[in-house]
Amino acid sequence: MSSLSVLIKKECTEDILSSRSIYFFLFASGLMSIFAVLLITNRELSLLDNAQAVYKMSTIVLALASLVAILQGSDGFAGERDRETLEILFLSPLSRKGLAFAKLGRVLFSWLVLFALSIPYLSAVGSTGQNLWPSIFILFTTGTLLVLALGGISLTVSARTATLKSALFISVIVFLILGSPAVLGASLRQTGIGKIIDMVDPFMDALNTIDSVVIDSQGFDFQLLRLGIMALYALMVLWLLNVTSRRIRL
């Protein structure tokens, strides 16, 4: 087994077994449960179509995925630096680039666990409606690209900052900037600038793609531009992480 796969396996095992991750997954499951119960007990929400309910649930999953990408990405190097374990990590036979990509592997693994946890909820709210399987597929695709982009940028920041607090601060600001168009109303996002922001923001691209597939039943060929933009962000971030990882210091 190569050193890279050993490290990825170690990171993933830690991810499942660490109490921090356990609490996060419990929190994620609890949040999805609360929302699912709200969907049937709240009079207004209970009238939603299954597709609309799936879309809203997917939005929560994407927000949680972004959160996990930011938290784990920021912790990647800055956390090790804070805990004074980065030096030990550098003693492993892996290159610094290999370390960075192993850390990104852990972020992706967490996303996969979160995605697996969300499937029963999506199925419960959407099985009697339209587009359940396409919506699960598109959530997986957009979520993976978003986690790659956000996790990669958080890891890059984490490699260059002295403390976990600074890495978290910067990553959270990046997330807030990316997520802020979502709080604008749909009418504001229909203006010229709103449309541009909607198109260049990867978080909004993910939301709009899910909306388009789940609610509007539009085909995958219709989503290519938005998916392409998200993939471009992911590739740019991977390149940036590759460049930055060569210069990680203790």
Next chain:
Amino acid sequence: MIKGILSNLILVMAVTLFSSYTVLAKDTSPIQVKLQHPAGTLRMGDTPKFTGAVTNSGQQTLRRLIVYLSLVSLEPGNERPVDLEDWSAQKALGIDSLSPGQVNTHDWGMRLIQAGKYGVALTVIDPTEKKPIVSDLVPFDVKRKPTLSASRIFPVAIGEPVTLLMLFGVILIAQRRGRL
């Protein structure tokens, strides 16, 4: 007996007089108001639009008219006014001026919250007139729509966190005993 006949006669005369007064009031009002039922079957969760038309059939321009919607439940045994706030409906509209012959058309949208029998009417108030003008009551049925099923959601919403809690509990116990 004569007393009874007389009282009935007086009652008939009073009703006739009141009816003719009402017809007179209706006929003399320059405002006509109509409300139209949206096409198709209505189901819970739909957001139909009832089209209202206020016409000035008089000779003078009418100013500052207030138009408002009223919704009532006609469900047998549950007849009552319905709070439009719950139905996300627009409550009132102001018309600044309505020239002779002009028709003001407006779509009154609402979200159908509950199944049942309902009636909706449009009322126009002219500040210079004593009586409000009310459209005919438009009755409509809202059919029940199967949406989210509690029997599918509750097992997942309760089952998954409980299963995770048990699973993680086992992991934590195993960690404390040094088996993981």
